[in-house]
Amino acid sequence: MFKVTFAFEDGSVVETYANEGDNLLEIAREANVAIDAPCSGNGACGKCRVQLKSGELDTKKTLHISDEEFQDGWRLACMSKIIADVKVLVPDIASAYKSRMKVADLSSKEEIAIFENAKREIQLAGIDLRNSLDVIEVKMAPPSLDDTMPDVERLSRALRKFMNLKRVRIPYTVLRKLPDVLRNSDFAVKCVVRTTPDDMFVYDIFENKEDVVIGGLAVDIGTTTVSAVLINMENGEILAKSSAGNGQIRFGADVINRIIEAVKPGGREKLQDAVIKETINPMIHEMCRSISFPEQQIYRMCVASNTTMNHLFAGINADPLRMEPYIPAFFKTNSLFASDIGVEINQDAHIIIAPNIGSYVGGDITAGTLVSMIWNRPEFSLFIDLGTNGELVFGNSDFMMSCACSAGPAFEGGDISCGMRATDGAIEACTIDKETMEPSYQVVGEPGTKPVGLCGSGIIDVISELFSAGIINPKGKFVREGERIRHDKYGMGSYVIAFESEAGSSKDVEITEVDIDNFIRAKGAIFSAIRTMLTSLDFDVSMIDDVYVAGGIGSGINMRNAVKIGMLPDIPLEKFHYIGNSSLTGAYLMLLSTPAEKKTYELAANMTYMELSTVPSYMDEFVGACFIPHTDSSLFPSVE
Amino acid sequence: MPFNQKPQKFNAKINSVTIGSGDKTVTFGGDSTFPFYTFDAPSENCAKVGVEISDMGLEGMSEGVKAYYDGASTIGEIAKKAAAMEGADFVALILEGGDPNGENKPIEDLIAVVKEVAEAVDCPLVVEGCKNVEKDAELLPKVAEALQGRNALILSEKEENYKAIGAAAGLAYNQIVGAESAVDINLAKQLNVVTTQLGVDAKKIVMNIGSAAAGYGYEYVVSTMDRIKGAALGQNDNMLQMPIITPVSAETWGVKEATASEADMPEWGPQDDRGIDMEVMTAAADLAAGSDAVILRHPESVKTISKMIKALA
Numbered sequence: 001m002f003k004v005t006f007a008f009e010d011g012s013v014v015e016t017y018a019n020e021g022d023n024l025l026e027i028a029r030e031a032n033v034a035i036d037a038p039c040s041g042n043g044a045c046g047k048c049r050v051q052l053k054s055g056e057l058d059t060k061k062t063l064h065i066s067d068e069e070f071q072d073g074w075r076l077a078c079m080s081k082i083i084a085d086v087k088v089l090v091p092d093i094a095s096a097y098k099s100r101m102k103v104a105d106l107s108s109k110e111e112i113a114i115f116e117n118a119k120r121e122i123q124l125a126g127i128d129l130r131n132s133l134d135v136i137e138v139k140m141a142p143p144s145l146d147d148t149m150p151d152v153e154r155l156s157r158a159l160r161k162f163m164n165l166k167r168v169r170i171p172y173t174v175l176r177k178l179p180d181v182l183r184n185s186d187f188a189v190k191c192v193v194r195t196t197p198d199d200m201f202v203y204d205i206f207e208n209k210e211d212v213v214i215g216g217l218a219v220d221i222g223t224t225t226v227s228a229v230l231i232n233m234e235n236g237e238i239l240a241k242s243s244a245g246n247g248q249i250r251f252g253a254d255v256i257n258r259i260i261e262a263v264k265p266g267g268r269e270k271l272q273d274a275v276i277k278e279t280i281n282p283m284i285h286e287m288c289r290s291i292s293f294p295e296q297q298i299y300r301m302c303v304a305s306n307t308t309m310n311h312l313f314a315g316i317n318a319d320p321l322r323m324e325p326y327i328p329a330f331f332k333t334n335s336l337f338a339s340d341i342g343v344e345i346n347q348d349a350h351i352i353i354a355p356n357i358g359s360y361v362g363g364d365i366t367a368g369t370l371v372s373m374i375w376n377r378p379e380f381s382l383f384i385d386l387g388t389n390g391e392l393v394f395g396n397s398d399f400m401m402s403c404a405c406s407a408g409p410a411f412e413g414g415d416i417s418c419g420m421r422a423t424d425g426a427i428e429a430c431t432i433d434k435e436t437m438e439p440s441y442q443v444v445g446e447p448g449t450k451p452v453g454l455c456g457s458g459i460i461d462v463i464s465e466l467f468s469a470g471i472i473n474p475k476g477k478f479v480r481e482g483e484r485i486r487h488d489k490y491g492m493g494s495y496v497i498a499f500e501s502e503a504g505s506s507k508d509v510e511i512t513e514v515d516i517d518n519f520i521r522a523k524g525a526i527f528s529a530i531r532t533m534l535t536s537l538d539f540d541v542s543m544i545d546d547v548y549v550a551g552g553i554g555s556g557i558n559m560r561n562a563v564k565i566g567m568l569p570d571i572p573l574e575k576f577h578y579i580g581n582s583s584l585t586g587a588y589l590m591l592l593s594t595p596a597e598k599k600t601y602e603l604a605a606n607m608t609y610m611e612l613s614t615v616p617s618y619m620d621e622f623v624g625a626c627f628i629p630h631t632d633s634s635l636f637p638s639v640e
Numbered sequence: 641m642p643f644n645q646k647p648q649k650f651n652a653k654i655n656s657v658t659i660g661s662g663d664k665t666v667t668f669g670g671d672s673t674f675p676f677y678t679f680d681a682p683s684e685n686c687a688k689v690g691v692e693i694s695d696m697g698l699e700g701m702s703e704g705v706k707a708y709y710d711g712a713s714t715i716g717e718i719a720k721k722a723a724a725m726e727g728a729d730f731v732a733l734i735l736e737g738g739d740p741n742g743e744n745k746p747i748e749d750l751i752a753v754v755k756e757v758a759e760a761v762d763c764p765l766v767v768e769g770c771k772n773v774e775k776d777a778e779l780l781p782k783v784a785e786a787l788q789g790r791n792a793l794i795l796s797e798k799e800e801n802y803k804a805i806g807a808a809a810g811l812a813y814n815q816i817v818g819a820e821s822a823v824d825i826n827l828a829k830q831l832n833v834v835t836t837q838l839g840v841d842a843k844k845i846v847m848n849i850g851s852a853a854a855g856y857g858y859e860y861v862v863s864t865m866d867r868i869k870g871a872a873l874g875q876n877d878n879m880l881q882m883p884i885i886t887p888v889s890a891e892t893w894g895v896k897e898a899t900a901s902e903a904d905m906p907e908w909g910p911q912d913d914r915g916i917d918m919e920v921m922t923a924a925a926d927l928a929a930g931s932d933a934v935i936l937r938h939p940e941s942v943k944t945i946s947k948m949i950k951a952l953a
Contacts, residue, residue, distance in 0.1 A: 380835070472839075473834050473837060474833060474834060475799065475830060475834055477834075517878040565675065595885070620826065623824055623826040623827060624825075625832050626826075627826070627833075631826045631829050631830050631833070634832075
């Protein structure tokens with residue numbers, strides 16, 4: 001056994017033990033040390049860099065590490081085997097994706113406004129904000145020697161009479177506290193119940209004097225990021241909000257790698273634990289602690305996520321999703337309860353899952369579609385969710401069509417050498433001076449935070465500005481020279497946005513031709529999907545009345561720049577609306593309103609799913625779109 | 641009911657690009673119809689045929705080709721015979737010996753070959769590189785320099801090395817730039833866009849949009865050429881109006897139909913005949929799909945294809 005020490009830039013360390021020949025990345029995963037490995041550890045992506053501080057490693061050298069860097073101790077964790085006691089430094093950029101969990105007791109005004117706005121719009125569409133959960137007060141006659149009915153029967157009788165019901169169900173959790181609560185409150189109690197026309201389920205019981213809030217939990221499980229809100233189910237008030245990196249990231253950046261990991265022995269449990277035990281449960285505890293709210297009083301949960309994520313969350317074999325003919329285990333399920341999968345809220349809480357439409361168009365899109373309200377307008381709207389998979393919905397109140405395209409993780413900073421999620425240290429906006437080629441940028445975080453990398457919105461800005469300044473050509477290759485433009489020994493160009501001295505990490509923040517190429521492919525996938533879907537309906541972009549853009553790409557996208565690089569269609573900018581994380585907002589609405597939940601099932605059932613891979617012209621469209629702004633420049637008349 | 645012919649008129653035409661100097665020139669392109677649609681409009685310049693010779697001499701050439709060049713011992717003599725071939729419009733010299741994965745001849749040796757050919761013949765010249773993008777990026781600018789005044793076609797710049805080759809051939813030494821892409825209409829157009837952004841005149845570019853020997857997968861070549869012509873003429877897309885040159889021989893003489901010996905495949909017939917058949921079939925299809933010029937190797941193929949062009953023009 002050898003001792004392996006992982007040191008972090010903040011000075012903390014994690015120590016573990018390993019056998020000779022063990023893989024360093026595997027050891028890190030087992031020790032819960034987060035090292036980004038989007039390629040699943042096969043030496044392809046070069047992201048799992050660590051620096052050897054002492055001891056020895058048996059490392060296979062790859063192209064990702066230059067000779068000088070190798071001299072300095074840099075190694076790829078996935079290519080390194082343990083041969084002795086060793087201490088390695090895990091640099092910030094590698095662990096940046098695992099942002100500190102962020103909990104806000106009350107979200108910012110803008111964020112609250114998104115939820116308030118969604119509530120108002122859904123009500124205007126004639127959908128009631130009501131659900132089947134209620135707090136009811138019951139007063140019973142205390143038992144006596146003449147009235148010897150037991151507690152359960154006494155409560156049941158009172159509730160049946162009160163609501164004129166056939167049946168009342170009292171679970172063990174209530175039974176256990178029933179005698180005490182009844183006697184402490186002199187048989188005047190409050191019950192949290194779910195009522196249907198002839199049946200009632202009692203979730204909880206409290207003394208009459210207690211002020212009971214029915215908690216609900218809406219969660220968006222993204223491939224990269226998980227976000228959640230804790231709400232009051234009676235009025236929709238947001239009590240707490242939280243977001244964190246999806247703990248599954250260490251098993252691969254995209255859904256395919258996750259599925260492959262899940263198929264390995266014990267993998268399904270590992271993946272489920274990563275998202276529930278390591279991600280969602282800590283988020284629940286943090287939110288509850290921040291507002292002193294008992295976890296047990298969360299009686300319902302709604303999850304919106306892509307098809308793979310909801311399968312892995314529910315612990316269901318997702319392997320058929322990735323293989324022809326790509327069949328999910330479910331579109332819709334209503335048989336999931338908190339106790340089934342270990343979500344630490346009330347164990348009888350029902351978990352609603354936003355319905356899937358296809359193997360690659362999931363509940364995040366149906367929930368987002370609900371929020372976009374495109375189903376309630378006669379005008380034609382386009383809804384775009386920019387994530388690891390790009391998903392599109394186009395239509396109006398008469399029809400809706402959806403498709404998914406594989407954009408890759410570039411929008412969330414994956415596959416980009418200095419890419420990162422939109423967390424502290426991410427450059428989220430940038431301009432470049434055309435003459436001097438000097439950048440100025442905005443960084444996420446407290447004022448004075450130094451840049452560490454680029455998030456999606458920052459990448460869009462940098463590429464658009466590099467193109468406008470004539471620094472890169474439409475292929476994304478560098479055509480100007482200057483202090484900030486470098487070429488490595490293979491001739492690959494890069495542009496330095498922040499030199500090491502200005503940056504918050506041990507590396508320059510730069511964008512390379514390979515990064516630009518990856519991003520051009522991502523934007524090409526989105527634009528060609530838009531064109532292919534519209535063409536199949538005999539529409540062109542001028543017929544789009546509104547475009548709703550969603551996704552965790554950054555605090556906001558500069559739409560002008562997104563059009564300039566040919567990612568979004570060249571239509572008047574006022575037609576674009578950024579609606580934030582519509583998956584979470586949709587989950588919130590489904591949680592709060594049973595009619596909204598039903599509406600979402602209806603939307604999902606009525607949406608036509610188009611499989612782009614079966615459209616012969618898609619590849620042509622895609623290659624045409626892999627150019628800035630597009631090979632057919634007549635599609636972008638406003639870009640000179 | 642009488643047949644009433646409606647000519648398909650386009651308000652656009654393929655660029656006319658002339659190579660060669662003095663009174664020895666050929667012009668590619670110039671038409672405003674699909675290939676051989678002379679019933680729509682007469683052809684300005686009929687398609688052209690070039691003869692391929694190599695810096696490697698006659699090594700690896702088929703028996704029939706060797707027989708034609710019998711007695712020619714230097715590259716200059718070979719070039720003279722090639723220029724004199726029946727039906728030949730130009731000579732195409734391929735510098736395959738420069739390939740780092742093959743002979744890896746030094747650039748000076750190759751330039752000497754280019755100079756010897758240029759001195760031996762005064763017909764229009766096409767020079768092809770060794771196909772290795774790094775080597776070509778060094779080699780072809782030198783070729784462009786060596787051929788100053790000849791108005792030669794330099795084949796080819798690719799996406800990876802267009803800056804070096806495009807700038808040297810198209811800007812510094814005033815030659816014609818060959819732009820090579822991989823059988824995809826968008827990639828062909830993208831390379832033309834970035835080349836013209838470099839400052840190269842669009843009217844001094846000839847495309848090689850990639851080819852294959854007739855057979856499985858060849859339909860991509862036909863479809864790509866056909867759509868390029870359609871966009872150039874129908875949509876007046878000036879980034880696709882460059883004439884197309886297709887080096888046929890380099891593809892067809894490498895496939896099994898041409899390389900299998902008669903001893904191995906007696907039922908297939910004489911090897912030389914098969915090579916000619918592959919070359920003629922592929923060239924005919926390329927021309928019908930949209931090539932404005934083809935490069936061939938065997939004298940029999942050159943004769944046959946030029947006859948076909950005259951018969952259809």
